Amino acid sequence: MTFNKFVPCIVMNKIKYIIAILFPLFLFINISQAQNFYSQVSSKKVQVGVPFEYSVVFTINTGNYTPPNFKDFDVISGPNQSSSYQNVNGVGSQQIIISYGLVAKREGKFTIGPSSTMSGSQKLETAAINVEVVKGNINSNDNETQNTSKNSSGDLFIKTSANKNKCYVGEQITILQKVYSRSQIVGFQKFSQPTYEGFYSQAQESSSKGQVAIENIDGVSYYTFELFRTIAIANKSGKTILNSIQGDIVIRKQTTAKPKNIFEQFFGASSYEDIPINTKSKSIAIEILPLPEIGKPESFIGAVGDFNYKVDVTRNELKANDAFNLKMIITGNGNLKLINAPTLKLPDGFESYDPKITESNNSKMFDFLIIPRKEGVFTLNNLDFSYFDLNSKKYITKSAKIIKINVLAPAENSNEAKIFSSQTKIKETENDIRYIKKEDFILIKSENEFFNSFTHILFLVFPLIALATGLFLRKNHIKNNSNIILVKERKAAKLAKKQLITAEKLMKEQKKDEFYTEVLMALTNYLGNKLNIPKAELSKESITKSLQLKNINHLTIQNLTNTIDTSEFAKYAPGSVSGNLQEVYNNTVELIANLEQQINKKI
Numbered sequence: 001m002t003f004n005k006f007v008p009c010i011v012m013n014k015i016k017y018i019i020a021i022l023f024p025l026f027l028f029i030n031i032s033q034a035q036n037f038y039s040q041v042s043s044k045k046v047q048v049g050v051p052f053e054y055s056v057v058f059t060i061n062t063g064n065y066t067p068p069n070f071k072d073f074d075v076i077s078g079p080n081q082s083s084s085y086q087n088v089n090g091v092g093s094q095q096i097i098i099s100y101g102l103v104a105k106r107e108g109k110f111t112i113g114p115s116s117t118m119s120g121s122q123k124l125e126t127a128a129i130n131v132e133v134v135k136g137n138i139n140s141n142d143n144e145t146q147n148t149s150k151n152s153s154g155d156l157f158i159k160t161s162a163n164k165n166k167c168y169v170g171e172q173i174t175i176l177q178k179v180y181s182r183s184q185i186v187g188f189q190k191f192s193q194p195t196y197e198g199f200y201s202q203a204q205e206s207s208s209k210g211q212v213a214i215e216n217i218d219g220v221s222y223y224t225f226e227l228f229r230t231i232a233i234a235n236k237s238g239k240t241i242l243n244s245i246q247g248d249i250v251i252r253k254q255t256t257a258k259p260k261n262i263f264e265q266f267f268g269a270s271s272y273e274d275i276p277i278n279t280k281s282k283s284i285a286i287e288i289l290p291l292p293e294i295g296k297p298e299s300f301i302g303a304v305g306d307f308n309y310k311v312d313v314t315r316n317e318l319k320a321n322d323a324f325n326l327k328m329i330i331t332g333n334g335n336l337k338l339i340n341a342p343t344l345k346l347p348d349g350f351e352s353y354d355p356k357i358t359e360s361n362n363s364k365m366f367d368f369l370i371i372p373r374k375e376g377v378f379t380l381n382n383l384d385f386s387y388f389d390l391n392s393k394k395y396i397t398k399s400a401k402i403i404k405i406n407v408l409a410p411a412e413n414s415n416e417a418k419i420f421s422s423q424t425k426i427k428e429t430e431n432d433i434r435y436i437k438k439e440d441f442i443l444i445k446s447e448n449e450f451f452n453s454f455t456h457i458l459f460l461v462f463p464l465i466a467l468a469t470g471l472f473l474r475k476n477h478i479k480n481n482s483n484i485i486l487v488k489e490r491k492a493a494k495l496a497k498k499q500l501i502t503a504e505k506l507m508k509e510q511k512k513d514e515f516y517t518e519v520l521m522a523l524t525n526y527l528g529n530k531l532n533i534p535k536a537e538l539s540k541e542s543i544t545k546s547l548q549l550k551n552i553n554h555l556t557i558q559n560l561t562n563t564i565d566t567s568e569f570a571k572y573a574p575g576s577v578s579g580n581l582q583e584v585y586n587n588t589v590e591l592i593a594n595l596e597q598q599i600n601k602k603i
Contacts, residue, residue: 039068039115039126040221048104048135051076055099056115056126057221068113070102077101104133129219155182156249158227158281160242166287169237170304170335171390175201177228177281183251185212185223186274191247198240198288199232200338233335237290244283248276291388295395301342303387305334309398311383316403320410323371326352326403330385331363341366345382349374372407379404492529493596496522500589507581515581519588520567523560526592530599540564552598559591 042053067079078100109132114125163174177194179185193203208226215224234240252272307330314325330339341355351373355366372378383400450456499522506515528538531546540561547557566584
């Protein structure tokens with residue numbers, strides 16, 4: 001009977017164990033699917049009669065899509081379907097977007113209900129989105145989180161936030177500077193690590209780790225990037241303003257400009273443009289509360305947080321004039337870096353020195369060297385440690401154990417030992433300390449001194465010469481690399497050489513079409529960099545004009561245009577061009593070398 005009862009218990013325990021393993025997996029699958037099917041709006045605050053966009057994003061295979069009920073809005077366009085490819089943190093994904101153009105009928109606050117679809121046998125729904133409809137112009141300053149440039153209107157802003165807007169002196173807070181953008185973020189310029197007056201601050205590693213992420217905030221998708229993360233500890237009370245930060249955020253926007261030449265038409269060079277936008281965050285206020293004076297113990301040395309405390313000595317018995325170490329160890333969380341060494345109250349006849357301080361992640365140790373000068377039994381007290389506890393908002397005192405030190409009589413040869421010897425009993429040696437001679441004597445210089453010698457002066461002057469040389473070389477390096485146009489000109493030939501190496505491999509593999517494409521790219525990239533012609537304006541006419549202005553040989557220009565014509569014809573009409581690839585390759589190498597020599601000579 002006992003065995004039969006025990007078997008079901010084992011089975012039930014196994015079932016519970018399997019459920020405990022599978023439940024987080026099912027939860028992860030549901031969350032992952034929810035992130036792959038969501039809705040968003042172009043703005044959550046719109047005007048009556050002004051169109052805005054509602055869209056649903058799919059990154060999974062679905063079926064039976066059902067749109068929401070737009071009862072409070074007029075649908076002026078849609079459903080419009082488009083697809084896009086995005087790459088976030090090195091992971092690519094295909095998106096299908098179904099969008100609608102909506103116009104609000106009247107003022108008020110309205111809710112666009114969820115969209116739904118089927119993924120396999122599971123029904124998925126997007127979150128409902130609240131939209132506020134107002135009459136007249138929308139003041140972009142109403143958005144409490146935006147601190148944007150004049151071009152953004154809520155689409156680009158930097159948000160400064162702290163995990164606490166009220167804290168005590170000595171309490172640690174975390175301050176974040178984070179970028180939000182509706183357009184793709186491609187870079188940052190002119191930003192510097194922020195500093196905060198009235199705080200001890202220490203920069204931390206950003207959670208973004210150099211990668212841009214995508215966040216959906218109340219139905220609106222943003223590209224986000226954490227610029228700075230700082231740990232700060234307030235060192236004075238009062239209302240403190242965390243200053244704003246300012247710099248250029250480079251975003252990528254689509255443009256409607258028509259292509260200017262065949263290169264733009266083929267490569268789509270004019271489809272997007274990178275725009276630097278000067279953006280400034282909004283400053284925020286932090287209220288710093290003073291530590292209460294009521295109940296503050298004498299042993300309080302400014303510690304704020306949650307700590308443990310331990311006191312120990314290296315030995316409890318020693319002779320006078322010998323030394324021992326007193327170690328005070330503080331562990332826990334709080335403002336460890338700002339805790340100063342305590343002032344010891346030692347018995348009369350004890351000497352102490354400044355402590356050796358050792359710090360780790362969550363501990364700090366003060367190691368005092370102490371020398372007793374008198375014999376006897378002594379008690380070390382007044383070694384308690386106090387801190388302000390943030391949870392209870394009270395001072396807490398950690399009492400130290402009572403330490404007794406037994407000091408024995410000093411050794412006979414110690415400094416304080418009272419032992420006298422007659423001068424006649426002490427043998428005088430050449431290398432020992434001699435007795436004072438009262439008669440006249442003459443000092444003779446026995447060897448050359450290092451001080452003021454040639455070697456001494458050389459050691460003093462050499463670091464200055466090395467420093468001046470280093471500064472001169474650094475200045476030249478910065479000067480040579482500060483002008484992007486000049487850098488491109490210098491590296492144009494090197495980049496063309498790399499592409500010609502690829503063309504040579506294609507030539508050996510008899511891949512004629514790819515060969516001509518690589519030759520064309522090598523020539524156009526070289527000329528664009530060398531002549532400072534933007535890709536948007538790169539054409540045979542602009543290249544010829546720039547070369548003529550630099551008085552390049554007419555035959556060289558004619559050879560260049562012929563090579564470009566041949567390569568373009570081979571690229572856009574594959575298989576129609578024949579010829580000796582080795583001869584084309586040699587002509588291209590010779591052509592670039594000839595151009596490099598003539599252009600550099602003109603410069």
